[in-house]
Amino acid sequence: MSIPAIDFSAFRKSTEQERRELANRVTEEFKxxxxxxxxxxxxTGEIDIREQSDKFFKLSEAEKVATANVRDANPQRGYSHVGSEATSKVNKRDQKGEFQICEDDDVDQELIDAKEHFDYTRDGDEYPTPWPSDVSIPGFHDWMEGTFLPDCMRLARDVLTAIELGLDVPVGTFTSCMESRVDELRIQHYPPLPVEKLKAGKIKRCHPHTDFGFITLLFQDATGGLEVEDRANGGWLPVTPTADPTEVGVYIGDTLVHKTNGHLRAAVHHVVAPLSLKDREDGVMPERFTIALFAKADRHADVGPMPRFITSETPQRFPSLTALELHNKRVGQLYDARPKA
Structure with a gap:
């Protein structure tokens, strides 16, 4: 079993009935x-974004550090070095074996993510992005912020509209909470990694976790290693890239889980050795590049459960809180920057 690749072209061009049929299919896969x-x-700009990513990560260490992300509970902006982010801290299994948002420090604090990344948002946001100079990467800022980010935002809202149709809630239920356009885009680089380090158990390219926003769009190269939790059978499903260079993965995040009171569950995913190296005791995993758009709700929007998803059989599971409060809680877990009890 694997996660199917769905042709999304009909969503913008077809009849209302065909749009609803496609929306239902997409929503069923999310369920x-x-x-x-x-x-x-x-x-259609994936080739450009990968070239731009490669240029950024080939900058000198000094040039990357000049755009460094501040490790606090606020939205991430700028460059984070290898090992900076610890995704192992944000989710843990409950007594039923299901991954839940981690509310305490009862997780292994020494697990390392072997990746580096650069996070940014649109110009004018209250949390500004520290961009590299145009001398270092000509055109990088303009293309990333002015072209690729808006394209990804548009697609994310189309997908959320499809989910609205698939859940039979009014169109705009989710997308109307996104008017301030606070989505974040991340370019990510996984350096070459010896397989023996992975086998030691403390290092993964990325540990099992859920993302924080409404949904995540993820473009990946052909290296492989991404896996999604297999809810039906246990274990993990490899998300092996297809031959289509425009393929994008879409993952449910914590905000949508809260809004639907758990009717939709977030995608637990991690990055391990690609299939070709899984049974090897030696060798080196090649470098890997991905690009992720984290589609976010307006910071002061209430992301507590919607009344229609609260019933006597499914009582309210999550508190009413703002999107920024949820985001700060999750990022604070990453960087141990949460308010202390």
């Missing part, structure tokens, strides 16, 4: 896995 994959979705 099964918390994730799906889309092709023919309207974004």
């Amino acid at each position: 099964k896995h918390g994730a799906t994959r889309l092709i023919n979705h309207g974004i």
Whole structure:
């Protein structure tokens, strides 16, 4: 079993009935896995974004550090070095074996993520992005912020509209909470990693976790290693890239889980050795590049459960809180920057 790749072209061009049929199919996949994959979705700039990513991560260490992210509970902006983010701290298994948001420090604090990344948002946001100079990467800022980010935002809102149709809630239920456009985009680099380090158990390219926003769009290269939790059978489903260079993975995040009172569950995912190296005791995993758009609700929007998802059989599972409060809680867990009891 694997996660199917769905042709999304009909969502913008077809009849209302065909749009609803596609929306229902996409939503059913989200109910099964918390994730799906889309092709023919309207974004064609993946080659450019990968070239831009490669240019950024080849900057000198001094140039990257000049854009460093501040490790606090606020939204991430700028460059984070290898090992900076500890995704192992944000989710843990409950007594039923299901991954839940971690509320304490009862997780292994020494697990390391072997990746580096650069996070940014649109110009004018209250949490500004420290961009590299245009001398270092000509055109990087303009293309990333002015072209690729808006394209990804548009697709994310189309997907959320499809989910609204699939859940039979009024159109705009989720997208109307996104008017301030606080989505974040991340370019991510996983350096080459000896397999023996992975086998030691303390290092993964990324530990099992859920993302924090409404949904995540994820573009990945052909290296492999991404896996999504197999809810039906246990274990993990490899998300092996198709031959389509425009393929994008879409993952349900914590905000949508809160809004639907757990009717939709977030996609638990991690990054391990690709299939070709899984049974090897030696060798080196090649470097890997991904690009993620974290589609976020307005910071002061209430992301507590919607009344229609609260019943006597499914009582309210999550508190009413703002999107920023949820975000700060999750990022604070990453960087041990939460308010202390």
